[in-house]
Amino acid sequence: MSKRSVIPYGPQHPVLPEPIHLDLVIEDEKIVEAIPSIGFIHRGLESLTDKRDFNQMAYVAERICGICSFGHGYGYCETVEHIMNVEVPDRAKFLRTIWFELSRLHSHLLWAGLMADAFGFENLFYQCWRVREKVLDAIELTTGGRVIFSVNKVGGVLKDITPEMQKMILETLDFVEAETKVLKKTFMNDYSVQSRMKGVGVLTKEQAKALGCAGPFARASGIATDMRMRGYAAYGELDMEPIISNDGDCYGRCEVRIGEIFQSIDLIRQAIAKIPDGELAAVVKGNPNGEYFTRIEQPRGEADYYVRGNGTPNLDRMRVRTPTFANLAGLCETLKGADYADIGILVVTIDPCISCTER
Amino acid sequence: MGVMTFAGTALKNLFSKPVTTSYPAEPAEYKERTRGHIEIEIDQCISCGMCTRACPCGTLSIDKIKGTWTINRFDCIACGFCVEKCPKKCLTMVAGYQEPGGEKGEVTYTKSPEVLAEEARKREEMAKKAAEAKKAMEAKKAAEAAAAAAGEKKDN
Numbered sequence: 098m099s100k101r102s103v104i105p106y107g108p109q110h111p112v113l114p115e116p117i118h119l120d121l122v123i124e125d126e127k128i129v130e131a132i133p134s135i136g137f138i139h140r141g142l143e144s145l146t147d148k149r150d151f152n153q154m155a156y157v158a159e160r161i162c163g164i165c166s167f168g169h170g171y172g173y174c175e176t177v178e179h180i181m182n183v184e185v186p187d188r189a190k191f192l193r194t195i196w197f198e199l200s201r202l203h204s205h206l207l208w209a210g211l212m213a214d215a216f217g218f219e220n221l222f223y224q225c226w227r228v229r230e231k232v233l234d235a236i237e238l239t240t241g242g243r244v245i246f247s248v249n250k251v252g253g254v255l256k257d258i259t260p261e262m263q264k265m266i267l268e269t270l271d272f273v274e275a276e277t278k279v280l281k282k283t284f285m286n287d288y289s290v291q292s293r294m295k296g297v298g299v300l301t302k303e304q305a306k307a308l309g310c311a312g313p314f315a316r317a318s319g320i321a322t323d324m325r326m327r328g329y330a331a332y333g334e335l336d337m338e339p340i341i342s343n344d345g346d347c348y349g350r351c352e353v354r355i356g357e358i359f360q361s362i363d364l365i366r367q368a369i370a371k372i373p374d375g376e377l378a379a380v381v382k383g384n385p386n387g388e389y390f391t392r393i394e395q396p397r398g399e400a401d402y403y404v405r406g407n408g409t410p411n412l413d414r415m416r417v418r419t420p421t422f423a424n425l426a427g428l429c430e431t432l433k434g435a436d437y438a439d440i441g442i443l444v445v446t447i448d449p450c451i452s453c454t455e456r
Numbered sequence: 457m458g459v460m461t462f463a464g465t466a467l468k469n470l471f472s473k474p475v476t477t478s479y480p481a482e483p484a485e486y487k488e489r490t491r492g493h494i495e496i497e498i499d500q501c502i503s504c505g506m507c508t509r510a511c512p513c514g515t516l517s518i519d520k521i522k523g524t525w526t527i528n529r530f531d532c533i534a535c536g537f538c539v540e541k542c543p544k545k546c547l548t549m550v551a552g553y554q555e556p557g558g559e560k561g562e563v564t565y566t567k568s569p570e571v572l573a574e575e576a577r578k579r580e581e582m583a584k585k586a587a588e589a590k591k592a593m594e595a596k597k598a599a600e601a602a603a604a605a606a607g608e609k610k611d612n
Contacts, residue, residue: 149512152510152537153510153511153512153537154512156512156533156535156537157512160533218462220462220465220466220469221462224465227475230475234487237487237489237490238487238488238489239489240489241487241489241490241491241536241549242490242491242534245533245535247491247534247535247536255536255540256489279464279465280465282458282461283461283462283465286458286461287458287459287461287462288458288459
């Protein structure tokens with residue numbers, strides 16, 4: 098048996114998009130065990146419920162993360178709406194769906210870029226982010242922010258998407274679809290890209306299930322889990338099937354996420370075609386009193402929101418379980434037996450969002 | 457399994473214009489709804505304090521007597537909640553982000569002297585009215601007490 102040594106990896110490391118620390122036990126060039134530790138960017142957003150009222154918390158919840166910001170704002174608002182028995186207007190539900198899918202689109206394109214960067218394909222990285230920029234433009238046009246939307250409030254939405262904006266979004270989608278089709282060829286068919294991804298970090302269906310993985314990471318291992326099938330917001334009225342892959346390796350995860358880019362484009366088109374007229378928000382009276390638990394599908398996987406109110410403007414408790422937290426166990430499993438040079442790819446492959454995880 | 461799958465994109469890139477713009481030589485284009493920073497039409501403000509209570513980061517403050525509205529622009533997260541809550545709609549979200557500065561100072565907006573004088577006059581009037589109403593109330597109470605005392609005496 099060769100000598101075992103421990104190599105600290107992160108929190109500052111060129112390949113890491115966000116700070117996570119891994120203690121890697123390695124034997125020769127192979128990893129035997131990985132021990133993660135987090136806590137470098139904890140901000141205590143959940144305990145802000147003591148000082149901020151439940152309306153302000155919608156803006157605080159949104160700022161949990163800079164990429165899946167819309168989902169956090171939405172998840173919080175839906176939970177509070179359930180506690181207060183607020184019936185959200187249909188138009189608001191469709192608008193939320195459109196924005197949610199736009200945020201998924203830009204998140205997945207961001208991930209594709211980071212993945213390309215992780216396996217050392219700088220040009221592909223820039224191409225992905227060039228396409229993503231158009232999505233951000235569409236988001237800025239409709240909401241006023243590039244990544245922080247600030248359009249959700251308890252009871253509905255604050256802004257409308259006018260017919261001209263809908264037309265512009267559809268044009269953006271045509272552009273993104275055409276460009277992504279070109280980029281997909283490189284991701285899926287290129288020889289050198291495949292040599293970095295195929296058979297790397299395999300996670301079987303049983304392992305993924307046992308470790309409680311979520312989102313595209315679990316779907317790539319063949320588990321058909323997608324909270325959007327629950328039919329929240331307007332998803333119940335749109336046609337969709339979870340995209341799964343049975344490979345369980347980095348290639349499978351890439352395949353699932355690129356498939357979801359096209360799925361999001363399709364969902365936005367469906368939502369724009371079906372959007373009804375009507376109010377943007379319902380009137381909300383009183384304070385939340387009671388508790389509720391919501392599960393939604395973030396770009397990175399299933400996120401859970403728990404809110405407990407006590408009849409005062411300040412909530413008793415707000416709790417968020419983020420998808421990256423669920424996927425960290427799976428990451429450590431895939432790291433076992435991997436080559437030292439593949440760590441960068443394997444960390445990026447779960448689409449880590451440590452800011453979400455630490456809140 | 458393909459090779460040279462990126463060649464088309466690379467070639468196209470060679471013969472096309474850059475996607476990026478040379479900011480700041482070329483000014484940035486903002487959308488109509490862009491949440492850049494907050495501006496106030498201070499003379500329309502009624503110093504109700506709704507914005508200060510709405511702000512999730514507590515960056516706003518007002519002084520009713522001095523007629524000022526103060527914002528620490530480096531604390532502002534441009535969420536737009538104050539703009540939504542303002543009853544007089546004198547707060548607006550304007551495109552163009554907060555410019556960098558040497559220190560994190562507060563910016564104070566003060567109402568014009570005419571508006572301040574008008575408000576002071578109204579306050580005085582209100583105070584006068586309130587004093588008169590209080591006086592009348594006291595007189596009424598005193599009269600009632602006297603009447604009650606007289607009634608009691610009569611009973612005895």
